[in-house]
Amino acid sequence: MKRCDLRLFHNHMMIEPVLEIFGYFHSEAIRRMRRTVFEEFAKSDAYGMIFTYMWAFDQPSDWAYIEQVKEIFAPYNTTLYYVELVASQQVRLERNATENRLKNKASKRDLESSNRRLLADDAAYRLESLPGEIPFDNYLRIDNTNLSPEETARIICERFSLA
Numbered sequence: 001m002k003r004c005d006l007r008l009f010h011n012h013m014m015i016e017p018v019l020e021i022f023g024y025f026h027s028e029a030i031r032r033m034r035r036t037v038f039e040e041f042a043k044s045d046a047y048g049m050i051f052t053y054m055w056a057f058d059q060p061s062d063w064a065y066i067e068q069v070k071e072i073f074a075p076y077n078t079t080l081y082y083v084e085l086v087a088s089q090q091v092r093l094e095r096n097a098t099e100n101r102l103k104n105k106a107s108k109r110d111l112e113s114s115n116r117r118l119l120a121d122d123a124a125y126r127l128e129s130l131p132g133e134i135p136f137d138n139y140l141r142i143d144n145t146n147l148s149p150e151e152t153a154r155i156i157c158e159r160f161s162l163a
Helices: 012-022 027-043 060-076 089-095 099-104 111-124 149-159
Strands: 007-009 049-051 082-086 139-143
Touching: 007 027, 012 027, 027 060, 089 111, 139 149
Parallel strands: 007 049, 082 139
Antiparallel strands: none
16 A cells, blocks of 8 residues: 555455444445445545455355456456465464554454464365466465565565556
8 A cells, every 4th residue: 555555445444343333244234335435436536446355266256246346346447456465374373463453453353263263264265266267367476475565565566567
């Protein structure tokens, strides 16, 4: 966001308020709120948005969701870039407890529960794409296990000429 003047819209910007209001993960409320944000952002004069999403590649519903997001932005001739960040489970568990993550994602503050969810999601879903599986022109896969956020951002900006 800081390197290329894009706005950041991470998953938990919708998840956390819904958890607070409903007291549980209400997927339809989260999905509808995201859609509204996408629709309004697409119509705006904003330069661009970074959206994070945990994609279960073995779930047809997640593929359909990505297509729905693409359709929202299509009338505005928006260029979409897809970056898949992968890291080892051990590193993701370590990152799950970082100060920034805990500050911005209240639901992660119960580390035991958060780590259990991470492990359960890893066991239940395929969260990394297969070679050649992503059909989009503007796609980049980065193993950021040993990269800082700054290094990862630099790679993305350089690859897509965003800086």
